[in-house]
Amino acid sequence: MSAATANTAVLERLDPALTALVPLTLPAALPAGPLTVELVRRVDASLVSEPVETARVVRLARSDGSALELRLHETARTDAAILWIHGGGMFLGSARQDDTLCRSLSAALGATVVAVDYRLAPEHPHPAPLDDCYTALGWLARRYPSVVVAGASAGGGLAAGLALLARDRSGPAIAGLHLSYPMLDDRESPMITTELADTVVWNARLDALAWQAYLGGSPADQYAAPGRAADLSGLPPTVIDAGDLDLFVHEDVAFASALETAGVDVTLTVEAGAPHCFEFILPDTDRSRATLERKHAALAGLLDGGAAR
Numbered sequence: 001m002s003a004a005t006a007n008t009a010v011l012e013r014l015d016p017a018l019t020a021l022v023p024l025t026l027p028a029a030l031p032a033g034p035l036t037v038e039l040v041r042r043v044d045a046s047l048v049s050e051p052v053e054t055a056r057v058v059r060l061a062r063s064d065g066s067a068l069e070l071r072l073h074e075t076a077r078t079d080a081a082i083l084w085i086h087g088g089g090m091f092l093g094s095a096r097q098d099d100t101l102c103r104s105l106s107a108a109l110g111a112t113v114v115a116v117d118y119r120l121a122p123e124h125p126h127p128a129p130l131d132d133c134y135t136a137l138g139w140l141a142r143r144y145p146s147v148v149v150a151g152a153s154a155g156g157g158l159a160a161g162l163a164l165l166a167r168d169r170s171g172p173a174i175a176g177l178h179l180s181y182p183m184l185d186d187r188e189s190p191m192i193t194t195e196l197a198d199t200v201v202w203n204a205r206l207d208a209l210a211w212q213a214y215l216g217g218s219p220a221d222q223y224a225a226p227g228r229a230a231d232l233s234g235l236p237p238t239v240i241d242a243g244d245l246d247l248f249v250h251e252d253v254a255f256a257s258a259l260e261t262a263g264v265d266v267t268l269t270v271e272a273g274a275p276h277c278f279e280f281i282l283p284d285t286d287r288s289r290a291t292l293e294r295k296h297a298a299l300a301g302l303l304d305g306g307a308a309r
Contacts, residue, residue, distance in 0.1 A: 007198040010245055014200070015273035021281045025201045035209045037091050037122055044092050053099035055115070060135060068132050069117040070139065071095045073106040080146040080175065080307040081112040082299065083137055085162075087153030087277070089183070089202070089210030090129060091121045101280065108296045111303055114140050118158070125216030126224040133162045141172035146306035148176040150299060153202070153248075153277060154210070156182025160226035160255070167234045175306020177238040178299050181276055185227030185251040186211040186220045192250060199245050201276035207247060227251050232262040237305065239267045239298045241291075243274025267298065 011019070022028055029043050055071035062068055084102050086093045095117035106113040118132035140147050151159035156179035163174050188204075197204035215224060222229035238259055242252040249270060256268040271291065279288035279295075 007195055007200075009195045010199050010275075013245060013273055014275065015278075015287055017285045017287050018273070018275065018278050018282060021275070021278055022200050024281055026206060027200060027203050030205075035205055037209065037213055040206065040209065041092060044088075048097060051097060051099040053103045055096075055099055055102070058139075060139060062132075062135075068135055069095065070136055071099065071102070071115045071117065073099075073102045073113045073115075075106055075110055075112050077111050078144070080148065080303045081114060081140055081144040082106075082109070082303070083133075083140050083147055083149045084113050084115040085118070085133055085149070085151030085155035085158045086115060087151070087155045087183075088120075089206060090126075090154045090158075090214035091210060093120075093154075105296070105299070109300055109303065112144070121210075122213035122216060126214050126218070126220075129214075130158055130161050130165065130223055133158050134165055137162060137166065137172050137174070146175040146303070146309070147172070148178065148299065148302045148306060149174050150178035150180075151182070152180040152280070154183045156180055157184050157226060160184060161223045163235050163238075164226055164229060164232075165223050174236045175309065176236050176302030178295070178302060179238065179240045179252075180295070181242045181246045181248050182226075182240065182252060182255070183207075183210070183248055184225060184255050186215065186225045187227070189250045192247065196245070196247055196249070199247055199275060201278070201281070202247055204247065227255055229258075232259050232264060235259065235262070235264045237265040237302060239269075239295075239302065241269050241271070241295065243271045243276065243278065245273065245275040247276065269294070 058070045059067040086098045095115035102113040102115050116136035118129040149159045240256050242249045256266050259266040279291040282288050
């Protein structure tokens with residue numbers, strides 16, 4: 001999909017202040033036809049600039065001898081911290097690419113943010129990325145009495161899977177979840193219209209490739225695809241954000257409803273005229289600034305609520 005051939009119905013509903021993001025995103029840059037991980041990675045690399053921020057790096061040894069990298073954006077606060085899980089469809093992105101975002105988040109909240117550089121599919125399919133997030137959670141929980149887990153897109157899906165895994169393993173405790181347009185369900189939703197299947201930023205073509213890479217031919221369980229979970233009871237207070245032009249909006253709304261039914265304290269916001277990841281792609285618009293301020297306030301509430309318990 002190119003900017004010139006993007007779904008007309010989506011473009012008509014898109015907030016005019018956000019139209020500049022369309023040519024900056026993967027669907028606009030990808031050729032027609034079948035996609036491969038290698039092709040998408042090459043195109044993505046051409047769109048992503050290197051961050052200017054730095055972070056303190058901690059490396060944890062995995063059982064196979066490789067190192068799991070954590071990138072720390074630190075403050076003096078000692079009662080609570082955030083574990084950040086980056087997006088990228090499980091096969092793109094890195095903790096380093098989110099240095100600027102995490103540094104900004106740490107400064108806004110006055111709390112340490114630790115980003116986990118989990119292994120990527122398809123070289124490392126499920127459960128390897130989730131195992132890395134669980135290791136990072138354990139490391140952080142040993143240092144802070146209260147940990148909030150936050151993530152965007154694939155990172156939001158991993159955060160939800162991590163909460164289920166921690167619940168079922170009886171720890172480490174998670175004080176709250178903040179999920180931005182999380183990628184939660186490998187099943188094709190009957191609610192996804194032709195319009196949303198061809199939406200901007202992240203569309204059905206990319207999503208199918210991402211799930212194929214992440215699952216590696218194995219069936220999805222609730223930890224890989226939390227939208228499949230039959231029991232969401234016992235999960236921490238959860239904040240979910242999505243846009244009504246986001247491919248994931250229907251699965252996110254369904255997950256929020258299921259959380260509420262299970263007795264979990266959940267807050268859902270669906271923004272009109274908003275596509276996937278808009279506030280990070282165009283952070284300097286008034287719309288993006290307002291969204292980020294609202295998300296910071298929600299995260300601050302989760303941090304303070306967890307620290308008070």
